[in-house]
Amino acid sequence: MAILQITHIVDSLNTQRGGMPRSALGLCEAISASNCKVNLCAVDLGNSFGPLLTSSNENVAIHSVPCRKLNYGNLSLPKGFRKMLAKTVQYADVIHSHGIWSLVCHDAAFFSKTLSVPHVISPRGMLEESALRRSAWKKAIAKYCYVLKNLKAAQCIHALTAQEAMSIRRMGLKNPIAIIPNGISLEPFEKARCGDPLQKRTDKKTILFIGRIHPIKGLKHLLTAWARIKNQFSDWEIVVAGPDDDNHLLELQQVARDNQLEDSVIFRQSVYGKEKEELLHSADLFVLPSFSEGFSMVLLEAMASRLPVVISSSAGCPEVVPARAGLLAEPNANSFEQVLSEVLAMTDEERLQMGSNASALVTDRFQWDAVAAQVISLYGWLRGTEEQPSFVYND
Template sequence: MKVYIINLFLSRQGGGIFTVLKELYYSKVSQNYFNKELTFIGFEDENYQEDRLKLNGESIGFKKENAFFYSKKIKNYLFNNIEIDSIIHLHSLWMYSSILLLKLNRNNRFYKIISPHGMLDKWALNNGSFKKKITLLLFEKRNINSANCVHALCTQEYEDIRKISKKVPIAIIPNGINLPLNISYNTKSEKNILFLARLHPKKGLDNLIEAWAEVHSKNWNLIIVGPDEGNYELKINKINKNLNLNQNKIEFIGGAFGKDKVELYEKASLFILPSYSEGLPMTILEAWSYKVPVLMTKECNLDIGFNEKAAIEITSTKEGILKGLNTCINLLTDEELAVIGNNGYELVKKEFTWEEVSKKMIKMYEWVSNKIEKPDFIHLN
C-alpha cells in the first residue's frame, strides 16, 4: 500500500504535527507494515535537511513559492507520480494543497484522507474568520466532502468536522506517545512550571504571564519554551516588560528539541497549557509520560485527563489561570502533585502509545482502500 503524506513542513517548524508524522510512522507496527511505502511531501526550510532523516520513508521537499504555499513543482510531482489506488493523507487545511487534491481527485486515482489537527474548531474558524469563510465556500468544504475519510483526534473534533460535512466518514484516533524509562516526579526545592508550545495567540500565553505576576510563587519558576509564530513573541515581551513580576522568575528559552526538551520535562514540577483552541496537544501527552502534573483548559480536548485525575482544569482567562496556579503552588503538597503526575503516566500508558495508535491508523487506511470491514472507531454519521 503506497501512502503519500502531505504536510506544509517536514521539520521541527511543523511543531506538534511534525512530531506526529515522525513518531506515528516510526512505531514498530508501522515499520513492519509499510515496508518503505511511505513518501512525505512538503516544503523545505532551514531545518529540513536535518529533520527529514527522522521520517520513516522517502521525503521530498520543495521551495515555497508564496504565502499560500503554492508550488508548481509539487503539482507536477503529484500529477506525474501518484500511483493508482494509493492513499494521499493531507495534514493541513486552508492552503494550496487542498485545491491541488481537488484537482487530482477528478480522476479518482487515489483514496484521500484529511487530518485537520484542530483547524476546524470554533476558535480556529473565528481566527481570520472572513478569509476562512471564503476559503470554505471556494474549495475547502468540497475538499473535506470529497475525502474518503477525515481523521479526528477526539470526540470534540469529530463534532467540529460534522458541522462542516454531514456525510464524510470520520475516524476518531488520538495522538500517541513513547514512554520514557525510569521517570519520577521532580520534588526538588527549586521547581519549574513548564509552558511548551508555539508562541501563538491561541495558546493563552499573554494571560498566563499576567496571571504569573500575581502568584505568590515562593521557589517556583515559569519556563516559556517554543518557537515564535507571526512575531507574537514581540507582544509577549512587551507584556512581560510592563508587568511588575517582583520575585517571580520567568525565563524565555525559545525552541527546544531532542535532549534539550527531554531535560525540560525531567526538571518540570508542573506543566501548563491555557489554550483557547487545540486539536489534541502532543505536549500534554509528553508531560504525562514524564509524570508531570498538568494544568490545562477544556479546549485541549483531553477530558479523559480530568476524569482520571491526571490534570487540573483551568480556563484561559487570567483569573482562571491564577486560580489553577495558586492551587498547585500554595495548596497541594509534593505528594499530591506526584499522584496527579503518576495518574497521567498510567493514562498514556493505557490509552496513548504510538503502537496502539498505529494499529488504528493502518486499519483506517485498509478500510478506505476496501480491504477490511469498517472498524468501530470510524463513524458514517
C-alpha cells in the same frame, strides 16, 4: 500480504511549524511497521522555520520541495510540488493529507479525484471555532474557493478527539469521521519515567510551557493569572519555550514587565530533541492554556515525562481528569488563577502522584503502536478489505 502504498501530505516538515509535522512523521513511521511503504510529501519553508524533520526508517521516504512562502492569494503552488506528488501517488492505495488550508493539501484532493484513490483528511484542529477566528477573512476565502469542496469529497475525515468531531459536524460535513488520537513513542522519555522524580528538583519549581508563542496558545491569560498569585508561590517560576509566531513574544514580554514578572517568568528559544527532553525532565508542572488545540504532541510528551498537567478545556484531552493526571481550566485568566492555585498548593507527593498517573494514561492510551493499528484498520475499510471500524462514525 501485499504491501500497502500510502502517501501522506503535510504543508511543512520544518521543526518550528508546531506539532503537526512531528505528529504526521510519527504516524508515518508507526504505520510503516504494518507492511506499509509510506511516502511523506512536504514543502521546505527554509531555515527561518527551522531544519526539516528526518527519518531513518527505510519504509518512510520523505519528499520535499523548497518554498519561502505559500501563496494563498492566487492559489499558486510551490514550484515542482505537483510533479513530485504525482510521482508518489500514482501507485498509492490511500492518500492522507494533514491540515486543510495549505494548497499542497488541495493538490492531494485533486489527485484523489483524478486517480480514484481514497482520501483521508486530518484537519488537526483547524476547524475549531477559535482557530477559525484567526485570519478569519483569509480563511473564509479559502473555504469558499476550495477547502469546503475538498472536505466534502474526502472518503473520511480524521478527528483527533470527540470534541474535534463535533466541530467537523458543525461545519455541515456528512462524511464518515474516524476518531483516532495522536500517539507517542515512550523511549525518549525513559529517563523521566524510570528515574526518581524527587532528584530533578531545583531551587525553584518550574511551571513549563513548550510550543509556538502565538495568541491562540493563551499565554497572555496565563501570565495575567500568574501575576495575581505569584506572591503566594514565590518558590515557583514559569518557563515559556518556543518559537515566536506573529510577533507575539514582544507582547508577552510587555505583559511580564507591566506586571513585574521578570524575576519569575523566563522566555526561552525553541528546544528540540535531547534539550527538550531535559527541560521536561527538570520541570514540575506542565501547562497548556490554549484557546484551541488539535491534540497536542508536547502534552503527551509532558505526561510521558511524569509531569502533572493543567490544560484548558479546549486543549482536546479531557481524559486527564478521570485519570487524575491533571486539571482542566477554562481558557481565561480567572479560571487559570483558580486552578493553578489549587495545584501549586498541593504537596510535592500529591503532584508526583498526578505525574505518575499522567505517565500511566499515556502508556495505556496513546502509544504509537495502538494508534497505528487503528489507522491501518481505517485504510483497510476504505479499500474495502475490512469491516467498518468501531471508531468510525457516520452521524
